[in-house]
Amino acid sequence: MAAVRHRQLEANGISMHVAEAGPVDASAPAVLFVHGFPELWYSWRHQMGYLAARGYRCVAPDLRGYGGTTAPPEPISYTVFHIVGDLVALLDALHLPQVFVVGHDWGAIVSWNLCLLRPDRVRALVNLSVAFMPRRPGVKPLEYFRAAYGDDYYVCRFQEPGHEAEFTAFDLKSFFKLALTLRATGSSVMDLRKMQTYSKQIELPSWLSEEDISYLASVYSKTGFAGGVNYYRCLDLNWELMAPWTRAKVQVPTKFIVGDGDLAYHHPGVKSYIHKGGFKRDVPLLEEVVVIKGAGHFIQQERAQEISEHIHDYIKKFEAGVPQPLRVSKM
Numbered sequence: 001m002a003a004v005r006h007r008q009l010e011a012n013g014i015s016m017h018v019a020e021a022g023p024v025d026a027s028a029p030a031v032l033f034v035h036g037f038p039e040l041w042y043s044w045r046h047q048m049g050y051l052a053a054r055g056y057r058c059v060a061p062d063l064r065g066y067g068g069t070t071a072p073p074e075p076i077s078y079t080v081f082h083i084v085g086d087l088v089a090l091l092d093a094l095h096l097p098q099v100f101v102v103g104h105d106w107g108a109i110v111s112w113n114l115c116l117l118r119p120d121r122v123r124a125l126v127n128l129s130v131a132f133m134p135r136r137p138g139v140k141p142l143e144y145f146r147a148a149y150g151d152d153y154y155v156c157r158f159q160e161p162g163h164e165a166e167f168t169a170f171d172l173k174s175f176f177k178l179a180l181t182l183r184a185t186g187s188s189v190m191d192l193r194k195m196q197t198y199s200k201q202i203e204l205p206s207w208l209s210e211e212d213i214s215y216l217a218s219v220y221s222k223t224g225f226a227g228g229v230n231y232y233r234c235l236d237l238n239w240e241l242m243a244p245w246t247r248a249k250v251q252v253p254t255k256f257i258v259g260d261g262d263l264a265y266h267h268p269g270v271k272s273y274i275h276k277g278g279f280k281r282d283v284p285l286l287e288e289v290v291v292i293k294g295a296g297h298f299i300q301q302e303r304a305q306e307i308s309e310h311i312h313d314y315i316k317k318f319e320a321g322v323p324q325p326l327r328v329s330k331m
Contacts, residue, residue, distance in 0.1 A: 002052035004045070008068065011089035012082070017041070017068025018090065019060045022052030029123075029319065030096050031311075032087065033060040034114075036105020036129075037228040038179060039298075040067045042215055043104065046304035047311060054312060059099070061090060063107070065227020067219050078230040080113040080238050088118055097121070100315045104128040104300055105264075106231055115252040116245055124253040124318055126311050128299055129264050131256060131274055134282050135246045141235040148268050154190035158232040164225045166192045172217035177202040180213075180298050189263055207302050250283040255314045257307065259295025288314065 002021040009016050019041040022028065031051055033044040041060035048058040062069040064086050065078060072078075087110070091099060101122050103111030108130040115122050136144075145155045157163055167175065170192075178195050181202065204210065256279070258265045265271065273279055280286050290310060292303060300307045 002049040002058075004048065006068075009090060009093045011093050012086045014064060014070035014072070014086065015068075016064075016070070016086065016090055017062045018094075019044075019048070021048040021058040022056050024057060026095070028055060028057040029315070030057040030059060030094075030099040031315070032091070032096075032099045032101050033058065034087070034101065034103040034107030034111050035060070035063060035066070036103075036107045037231065038176070038216075038220070038225065039105070039107075040216065040219060042212070043298070043301060044102070047102065047300060047308045050305075050308035051312060054316075056100075056315075059090075059094065059096075061087075063110070065230060067223060071223065071227040073226075075230040075233040076237065078227070079234045079241060080110060081117075081241060083110045083231075084114045084117050087114055088121060091121060098123050100124050100126070100318075102126045102128070102311055105130060105297070106228075109133070112250060113242075115250045115254075116248055119250075119252050122252045124255075124315055125250075126255045126257065126314055128257050128307070129259070129262050129297055131258070131264075131270060131279060132250055132283055134278075135239060135242050137243075137246055140239050152191070154192075155232055155235070157192075158229050164229045167220075167225045169196055172220055173213050174198075174202065176213050176216045176220075177204065177208075180208060180301070181205060183261055183263075183296050205302070207304060212301075249281075251285060253285045253287060253318070254283050255288045255290070255310070256286065257290040257292065257299065257310055259292050259297065259299045259302070261294060261296045262299065263297060265291070 005020045007018055007020070009018055033041070033047065035041060035043045041062050044060045048060060052058050064083055065071040098121055101111050101114060103125070108127040111125060111127055112132045115125055142156060142159065145153055175195065178198060179190065181204065204213070274289060279289070292299065292306065295303050
């Protein structure tokens with residue numbers, strides 16, 4: 001890892017914890033990393049080191065509700081407008097008029113919306129795991145997930161007031177070992193009741209260390225999980241608020257990467273959407289889709305070097321301004 005600098009910045013009425021690496025001069029191209037759930041800026045440690053060593057200014061905040069960033073208590077304070085507003089205000093505070101953006105999981109959802117709402121602030125986008133989800137006027141997000149996986153699916157159960165308290169029953173180190181390494185499917189994903197009864201010895205893969213687990217457990221022991229859960233509670237509210245952007249297109253140069261073992265790749269209709277024209281229709285500047293064989297959901301950690309190289313190979317061409325045709329690769 002490159003040397004990481006930490007500081008607090010006021011942005012959009014909250015205090016944001018920001019991790020940075022690489023040069024700080026105004027001439028250095030900047031990359032904004034946007035994490036998912038249940039994660040922190042720390043998920044990007046490998047990519048920050050790789051890109052910082054190549055002259056990029058790397059900026060990775062803890063998002064609203066996570067880590068060292070303010071966590072408002074009201075669930076309605078976690079709409080995509082709040083989160084995108086935080087990121088735009090953060091860029092303003094850092095005097096960064098335009099950046100490369102890299103998102104994963106919920107961070108990918110936020111990044112898609114950043115590109116919809118403020119494409120002028122994004123030079124190019126690399127999103128991982130979660131494809132663009134165009135607003136479907138006739139189907140709310142929770143209706144989609146209930147129809148696909150039932151009421152016990154974690155996204156649906158997270159709607160229950162106080163559900164985040166179930167995380168307190170865990171030894172947090174055990175929770176993060178399970179959450180980051182188990183490849184569950186369907187309604188069993190993030191099933192806290194099943195996870196609490198898991199009795200097998202958890203052996204960490206080579207890409208995840210006890211130090212990594214300890215860092216996450218230490219931070220979440222202080223903050224809890226309510227902030228991250230509140231993102232899910234705004235799914236239908238986001239759907240309502242985004243009505244003016246129905247059928248709007250993402251007009252930002254984009255590369256998308258997903259593991260073929262990622263549940264998000266296997267949601268009903270997603271593969272067809274990605275590979276049969278829907279994705280390119282809604283993201284006209286989509287230039288490359290990469291499907292990595294054998295990779296799971298936390299792909300930027302599981303395949304750290306490979307993902308770092310993919311990001312760099314894509315964004316470096318914008319330094320030279322060379323356009324590329326759409327490519328689809330399965331690796």
